[in-house]
Amino acid sequence: MNDSDAHLERIRAQFGKQAEVYARMRQATDERSLNALVQLTGADTDARVLDVACGPGFLTMAFAARCRSAVGFDATEQFLAIARAEAEHRGLRNIEFRYGNAEQLPFDAGTFDIVSCRAAFHHFARPARVLAEMKRVAAPRGRIMIADMMSSEDPDKAEYHNRMDRLVDPTHVRALCPSEFECLFATVGLAARFQATVPFDMEVEEWIAHGGVDASTTAEIRALVDATIDTDRCGLNMRRQDGALWFTYPSGVFVLERAA
Template sequence: MELAAQVADSLVAIRFSIQNEVHFPLSDSSVQAQFGANAAFYVTHETHAKGASLVRLVEVLPLRPEWEALDVATGAGHTAFALAPHVRRVLATDLTPEMLAEARQLGTERGISNVDFELARAEELPFNDSRFDLVTCRIAPHHFDSIPAFLERSRAVLRPGGSLVVIDNLVPDGSGGGYVNAFEKLRDPSHAACLSDRQWREALDAAGFELRHREVLGKRMKFGAWASRHDERMQGFLKSLLMAATTEARGLLQPRTVDGELTFGLHEGFYWAEARA
């Protein structure tokens, strides 16, 4: 099939998913396969390893040296390692064994001794109730099959008044968000759905959390690095979809070329909430 025809067919599929509010259910194996194959990539990936939200996490939270923290979907461990100097201990969990192996190695290389690692699903955190003072999850919930289940378990394992920090990519409400989610899914099969700012605030409230701090951080993504796991043909396909984005989606994506490099925009939502008594 010619590239133009593939783009046209995908635009039809994207419009269908928007109109029907399609959610992309995932199996654990699909997430593990995607992240297992690309585990080393996340060790040095700029957004995960150095993003502004990682700095804001330490700046905003009133971290205490006696705290026990849980970092969910830790990936290469960047969030856990940022917390480690400020708390007593961090337990870092992930669904993918290869990601945990990379995180362990990185922690050893950095001489970090107060971070432990455990295999666990975000929606089924296998820990006693009221165990942790802090739960964090950064740039991961859009891969979860059930964000409400993740929030419910996070609420359960937190001590009364404990803190939850969720940081994740945001999409606009409505058709713009549908387009961005479908576009992301075509690039990354493990993508389930990013929420809008409104949806996150509603989900946190429904799960029994009181919002203490919220901010939206903009970031520019380098298209070449973002699409690098694919061959040249697929990269051209994704580029065509980016440039053909609907008006609503382009308000977020804002593709542009600077010094010969194509970039596009995304937003990260930063939410610090406390468990209601």
């Protein structure tokens, strides 16, 4: 088993344990942001869509409500069970969910008009390999949409941010900064036709809870949080607000096409 395979097994263990908790998070379920992402891709009623690392499938379902067909693809069976049950509850008939490894997508080249991936690139051990696969299965004039948290361009702040996220969720590899995303796209031969940074506010206790960590790790996370409130050592505007601790993820949203 290579390092990438071992990491994938950690993802399956982590999200298998925490699938129900994650599926209830506002980050996963917010219909307004999901529909905005669908609209940004230019999806129409003829579009064939693949949603990579779909988790509980809410973005996949948002595409299915608008497009000809949508396939959700994930490495965690527990997520897929939640997604299938919810799609059945909604009466969606143009949707399916598939299990597997995003580094080896089981689809022919050029199959999909839109290939999306939301809130997952920070989990990938080899993001360039995943993105290359997304490009391969996209139609020649297809679009690729990526939405994910970003870290600061300041390397010290980025490391502090990633250190905290790895404690909350051991499958977190690294949140890329904007310039690293640009380099990643260029490496794979993609160019951004649209990009934006969207702030996403997160309450610290919800963030910690979604990782399901033990008391000792929770205490370590809280100590790191306390240490950055007045100095913003993590670049996330950690703050006290309305009697709770909050921070703001800068989320990068990119719609990509093959580079000329």
